Amino acid sequence: MYNEFDDIVDRLNQGRLWDFPGGVHPPGLKELSNHSNIKEIPLPPTLFIAVKQHIGVEGSLIVKEGERVLKGQALTKSTNPFAVPVHAPASGSIVRIGPHVSAHPSGLPELCVELRTDEFETWIDLKPILDYQTKPKAKIVEAICSAGISGMGGAGFPTHIKASPKKNVEFLIINGVECEPYISSDDRLMREHAWQIRQGIDILAHLLSPKIVLVAIEDNKPEAIEAMQVACQENAKYRVVSIPTKYPAGGEKQLIQVLTNREVPGKGLPIDVGVIMQNVGTCFAIADAVLSGKPLVKRVVTLTGEAFKYPQNIWAPIGTPISYLLEQGKYREHKQRHRKIIMGGPMMGFELLSNDVPVVKMTNCILAPSSAEVDEPGPEQPCIRCSACADACPASLLPQQLFWHSKAKEYDKAQEYNLFDCIECGACAYVCPSEIPLVHYYRIAKADIRTQEREKDQADKARERFEARKQRLEAEQRERDEKHSKAAEARRNAMSEKGSDAKDKISAALARAKAKKLQNQETDIQTTDQNLTSESAAASTDKQDKVAAAIARAKAKREAAKATAKPEVDTNATTTNQPVKQQKIAAAIAKAKAKREAVKQAASGQASVPAKEIESIEQSAAAPLDPEHLKKQKVAAAVAKAKAKRAAAKQAESSPAEQPTPTERSEQEVEPASTELTPEQLKKQKVAAAVVKAKAKRAAAKQTDPNEDEK
Template identity: 60%
Template sequence: MGVSAPNSHLVPDWDSVFAQLNKGQMTDFPGGVHPPQAKALSNTTPIATPNLPDVLYIPIKQHSGVVGTISVSIGDQVKKGQALTFSSHPFSVPVHASTSGTITDIMEHPSAHASGLPETTIVLTPDGKDTWDLLPVIEDYKTASAMVLLERISDAGISGLGGAGFPTYIKTNTQKSVECIIINGIECEPYISSDDRIMREHALQIKQGIDILCHITQAKRVIVAVEDNKPEAYKALAEACGDDERMLMASVPTKYPAGGEKQLIQVLTGCEVPNGGLPIDLGILMYNVGTCFAIADAVLYGKALTQRVVTLTGQALTKPQNVWALLGTPIAHLLEHAGYKPDQQKRQKVIMGGPMMGFTVLNDTVPVVKITNCLLVPAQDELPDIDDEKPCIRCGVCADACPAGLLPQQLYWYSKAKELDKAQDYHIHDCIECGACAYVCPSEIPLVQYYRQTKAAIRQEADDKAKSDKAKERFEARQARLLADKKAREEKHRKAAEARKAAMENKGNDAKDKIAAALARAKAKRAAAAKAAQDNQQDDAN
């Protein structure tokens, strides 16, 4: 591909961007690595459907945002696709029953998260019937309003299936002009092939999802990006897109992490998302191919998000493959389906995700959730062991590999020292946790683990400060209220005292007035008597 320097502060000139892409000219991003792909382990067979598990553990929060409110009780009979929670906040989407059956418990259960901490989970025992509770089908979506379609996407519980699980309807319901939609079919992480298989097998439904997004956002341009190590997926999507003039297929050179949101935008447009900004600031919305499939499922077929494609791979599995996994399925059930026998094999670990960005799972009842794209079970010597960490030699190779242009070595020192302010000064939140730095580290330091812990500590510190500030506000408000009440009481007492004093003064004045009036009457009587006497004397003299 042709390589040019990125425009850090420019909005894409879309005519120029499409002209360059039609010539195969793209922009490279800094850093990046080329790890072994290892995708052939799992991408050669069609997506399979395992048997129903005996139990499903469905966490009530499987997205980035606010947890929903549980709407079922223990003992309830539910159907597949029935909402188990409802959204009580804009940044919340519901979770649904992955099959029909009985709610047998609501409990704290190990989470599909690097921490493994328990989280509130609904336990569903399948009845084996897999009976659907479908949403009303919107066949002619072009006559539906954007708000109706956004509500359907929300009601179906769809959050991004290729990243952190941000609610899709929130991203799509933007007030800014959408100039271009980018469909992310890169799937750059080694071993993972779930997007590859869904593109090969369901390209037409992915195209339907893209069309729905175009109708909602009124975007006039679409770039469908597929890494050049997936020729079958590229061909399938190109045939599905056909001669749609809005759409351009882009075959992106294989490089990790080209599938990162900011990295892919830079590759395709030559422009960078502003620091602290979002793709929509450049007029761009980006969606994963699996998300597009789920949108079409919800709108055209009335199906809530109850399953996703998961790659089962690693040399410890005898039958690596991709499967349609019901959300809530314990990973042990899927690994058994893929031929893993822990009693006969000495495993190294089970990784949820890929070798670069994934995390080790310590409990085999941890469930598949909306953002689970892979379960990797490597053989004993297939991947490096993080227990082999050695001291940093300050070689700086990690900085060369960082696609975000950060200084991983400095972030490592600040993370170890728990100097959170300095880590933030060095933009730790711009780290996309791709693992490129750890991959090239000669000391085999698990750098991303340190960064995740630091980010969690920063979030916790911010949460604690917010709680403290809120408590301070409540305290100050209470003090102000008590002071106001005290002043009000004092004012009331003052006015009452003044009223009493005035009343007493009025009472005293009334008494004085009565005495004065009596004296005046007596004086007037005496005067009248004296005058009468005088008049009598004069009469006698006459």
């Protein structure tokens, strides 16, 4: 049920409050450190200022190694709304900028500025805004941001974001509950600086314009309640409300529920129910920043636990090493069986892995309990499902199921059980009989889920960039295509506007190109035909010459056969045999000459007449002829001889003289050579001629007397 503003105010006027579910009542033990005033300590020789000390984005460094800085000088700067700068807590020189052990349960190194302090404590020029009521609210918010103020109650949310909400504010709650055991820094701050806290409340009320301001303080801090009542008594809108002591009543959602009975949504913010909450330490820092112009460079830290000889509250410069604070409180290590230093309280704090961890803006306590004071946790035992954790949970969660799913890394199911609604108060672990460090598992699960979400966001952004680039390229391609289409259309339009002349010119050019191509083709064909014709004519001429030579040889054979044929019976045998013998000799000579011509033709490289054709001619020539035919054959043989001589003369003119073959030499010896020969060549010719003559005689004798060989 959402309570209306008037109903809430009426209930507050009656002194009646609401309650939140769960919660525990651990021993307070605040009396160890709240008995003395806040103490100023000597400036440490070296400070380690973490670049990021808040929820949000870290700024960019604007200093470098070796540079001298003044107290209050900004070391980082950023335009991101969720970034606040860090400042030099003292004047000195920057020795190194690099990783240093962090104020985190993991102890992982983070970027820090190592500052070597000097003895002068020289401030920068301060610019206070005393008449802030007359200035624009944006300027006041900017001053708060520039001072590097973030939530000092433990969350570390940038204060300037809360100081400029986009919704109307009904309740401004100032949290001075400080419910965790041992811690007394806010208690001492309210006792000693209630007026300055009131000034910070005035500035916030000016910026937020709430209907009412509620200053909530646990009833175990009567001195703080009284001091704040005195400081706020002049303004009727300010009410100091004492609430019952119960852990974790100081939680943001729990305190809103106690005062207004309004529940903040699981993934919502207090402004969603008309509420803005600030810590008393944050109010003190706001007054310092606006009215004095001083940035946040120090805070109150409680040194407590029986292992300290002097438990107390001190003003610790931001970046002070924990080892230096242990020296100031006279830490006695022998009081502990196992060395154990806790940053924060026993419920929500974490054990330090190194004494070099620096103080940050959210550090409110350094606890060094003795062994008798805090029992050593035993070994983790199996869960017995007693449901004590569920009864103690102030957020009405199911810690048992969250533990199972977180341990098994079933993060989807853990989120179904509202893992991120857990405020990590430690009440469940405090009541667990099995000594299970439940908050430890929840923190690991949250860190893993945040890492996965961050990686997913990066992947989504990369995919979005890729898709955007793809769309851009496609759009550019479409633009180019449209541009080309328009240009082509313009060219077509221009051509159509010129009329048919341009088309005629193009057609004429194409026709000329085609005609030229056809002409070239015809020229090529004619050249090819001429080459083929010349080759064919040459081949035909060669063939005719060969055929003529073959015919001459055939006629010579026929003449020889006719000459050797047996003549008719004559009464005068002696007279008849003499011409027959001469005819045989003449036929042999003609045959030899015909062979010589054939050999010359073959030697000149011309193709010979087919063998079958020559054989048929010779066979026809070998048939016996009558005397009349013999005469004709002699004439034909003479003609063939003349043609053969003429062809030989032409062949000699067209090609160099070649060495005569043996057949040619024999034929040349039949006829006297026209050129002079050597004695050896003459001798060879005479021998060849004698051989030819002998063969001719024997052939003639064989024709006249067939039985001569047998003799």
